[in-house]
Amino acid sequence: MISKRAAPVSLKADTVLINGNIITVDDDFSIPQAVAVRDGKIVGAGKNAEIKPLAGKGTRTIDLKGATMLPGMNDTHCHISDWALTRPPFMLETRFPTVKSIADIIKMVVDKASKVKPGEWIIGEGWDEGYLKECLADPSRKPSREDLDKVAPDHPVILTEYSGHRSWVNSRALELAGITRDTPDPVGGRIGRTGTGELSGLLYERASMAVREKIPPWSYEQRKTALLNAMAELNTLGITSFTDAGTDREKWACYNDVYNESFREGRWTCRVNMLLMLGGFGKTNLEAISEAYKYVGARYNFGDDWLKVGGAKLVADGIPPLKTALMWKSYLDGTSGLLVTEGNTLEEQEQSLREMIKIVHANRMQIGIHSCGERTIDIITDQYMKCLEADPWDARHYVIHSDFATPQTIRKVAEFGRRTGRSLAFNVQSPIKWTISDFMATVVGPERAAYHWPLRTMLDAGAKVANSSDAPVIYPDWRPGIQGAVLRESKATGKPSGPEQCITVQEAIRTYTINGAWLDHKENTKGSIEPGKQADFCVVDNDLLAIDPHKIVDLKILMTISGGRVVYDAGVL
Structure with a gap:
């Protein structure tokens, strides 16, 4: 008898x-043995005996040999168009464990300076003082x-810090940007x-913009090449969907051009959801x-299953490790963070943020x-709810990062x-929690650091939760994210x-998977392995539900299938 999850035998x-x-x-989190795919979609899932009859003379049969297959992974918040350009040959890779000290970074800069033309920019990304030997010692x-x-x-x-919210620059860069000791904080x-x-040479949040504006832009060809390479690398990680959060005009155009030029060639291998940065990076007001x-005139879900506009991205505050996220309760140093929106006072900045939410909501874009920071989260969720009460539609607005959402706000x-x-x-971002949990105790104290990213509180309240990497803040790998969410143990200690x-x-x-699909307004077409949905799969070498959670990060990706097509094969199956 054919499983209720299987398609008719005639197909x-x-x-x-x-x-x-x-x-x-x-x-039901059901666990069948086999799946059938036709025209890029799932047409059956069930026991081997139920699915094998769906094979014909031209059918490809893949023996999973007991391996575990999941839906294709969805990184719901990242900056892939930026991440694509953050590594050699485009930038210096200053991320741990590639570098372990300031001295290591300086050696990289010396080497790069010897290879580029006089006066040419030297750009790098990824350093984290929590992993630099000199900073740890003092x-x-x-x-x-x-x-x-x-x-x-x-x-x-x-050299941009891993978070993207702090930059380390030299005197020449400051000179070109017109920043002197008399320049007021923006x-x-x-x-x-x-x-x-x-x-000091450190620039926080929007103070970096004066320097960034002086950097020559990447060429169009560089962007396109980097984007296709990035998609291929994501496939090696089992990722088949992602949201590029903060897509400005140039990035949107690049995505469109690469899609038009590469889709029929089979080189476009991820489902891309874009959050538009209206006004450009650092200039959204x-x-x-x-x-x-x-x-x-684009609304949410403008596009198709492979490339679409999901909505708009806004930036409200900074980040907790730099003490720039706006809090109700102060950091250990007595400061409380800030908003990065327009205005001469905190009240004016909050009002500007609320007005931007109203405009985007009225124009039918997901936000x-x-x-x-807890205070920022309170402001935006309150405004989201006010907009939806006054003008209800299926917006699915969300909080990006959500680090210190309070239990009261989560319940509300x-x-x-x-x-x-x-x-x-x-x-x-559970993989970031995995990376910085020890350091956060020095920023907000051990009790508040333990609460940082309260997933249990969120799920118990019945809130919608989707996970992500925020690449290039951290490498776009879901395995540390799942392990980190399950164990909440420090990567370092x-x-x-x-x-x-x-x-x-x-x-x-x-x-x-399915929660990310919901956030993308695509839960009916992806996010789970069910008939009628897209055939996006990630195959790993062990059973996530049975192994020691400490070993999740060591799972090997054996195969990735996107739209029914094998886009990565480790050569094991």
């Missing part, structure tokens, strides 16, 4: 996958412009200074958004807002969704951080 498949441990992520030691001036005085240098940013008022909507958001049928969501906020493996898988 022959292009591909059948048999002898597997298939985690469907359907409502917490007061920070990267400085003097470090860079000694080895590259004639080259402007900018709204939404801070210029690092020494105890004597001299420029009320005036820019109002002006953009005079000419942009994702970078919001880390979940209850609003149940009452109105218009749910909001929290987007989180193994020390637990808020074990009461641990979630189950099943719940963690959902945050990378």
Whole structure:
């Protein structure tokens, strides 16, 4: 008898996958043995005996040999068009463990300076003082412009921290940007200074924009090549969908061009959801958004299953590790963070943020807002709910990052969704928690650090939660994310951080699959292995539901299938 998950026997498949441990992520989390695919979609899932009859003479049969197959993974918040350009040959790779000290980074800069033309920019990305030997030995030691001036005085240098919210620059870069010791801090940013008022070479939040504007843009060909390479690398990680959060005009055009040029060649291998950065990176404000909507008529879900506009991205505050996320309760140093929106006072900045939300909502675009601090999260969720009460539609607005969402706000958001049928969501980054949990105790204290990214509280309240990497902040790999969400143990020391906020493996898988599909307004077409949905699969060498959770990060990706086509094959099956 054919399983209720299988298609009629008369329908022959292009591909059948048999002898597997298939985690469907359907409502019952059922585990069939086999799946059939036709024209890029799933036409059956069930026992081997039920699926094998769907094979015809031209059907490809893939023997999974007991391997575990999941839905293709969905990284719901990342910056792939940026991540694609953050590694050699485009930029210096200053991320741990490639570098372990300031001295290692300086050696890279020396080498690069010897190979480029006089006066050419030296650009890098990824450093984290929590992993730099000199900073660990002396917490007061920070990267400085003097470090860079000694080895590259004639080259402007900018090295962006892993988070993207702080830059390390030299004197030449500051000179080109017109930043002096007398330059005031910009709204939404801070210029690092020494105890004597001299420029330190560290720029926080929007203070980096004056330097970034002086960097020559990447060529179009560089962007296109990097984007296709990035998709291929994502496939090696089992990723078949992602949201590029912060797509400006140039990036949107690049995605469109690469799609038009490469899709028929089979080189476009991921489903891409774009959040538009209306006004451009670092320039999103009320005036820019109002002006953009005079000419942009796209609504949410504009596009197809492979490339679409999901909505708009806004940035509200900074990040907790730099103490720039806006909090109700202060950091250990007594500061409370900031908003990065327009305005001369905090009240004016909040009003500007609320007005931007109203405009985007009225123009029928889903909104994702970078919001880390508890106070910022309270502001945007309150405004989301007010907009949906006054003008209800299926927006699925969400909080990007959600680091310190309070239990009260989480409950309020979940209850609003149940009452109105218009749910909001929290987007989180469990792999970052895995990476920085020890450091956060020095920023907010051990108790608040343990609460950081309260997934258990969110799920118990019935809130929608989707997981992600925020690449290039961290490498776009879902395995540390699932392990981190399940164990909440430090990558560096193994020390637990808020074990009461641990979630189950099943719940963690959902945050990378069906929950992400819901956030994309695509839960009916992807995110689980069920007939009628897209044939997007990730095959790994062990059973996530049975192995020691400490070994999840070591799972090997054996095969990735996107739209029914094998886009990565490790050569094992």
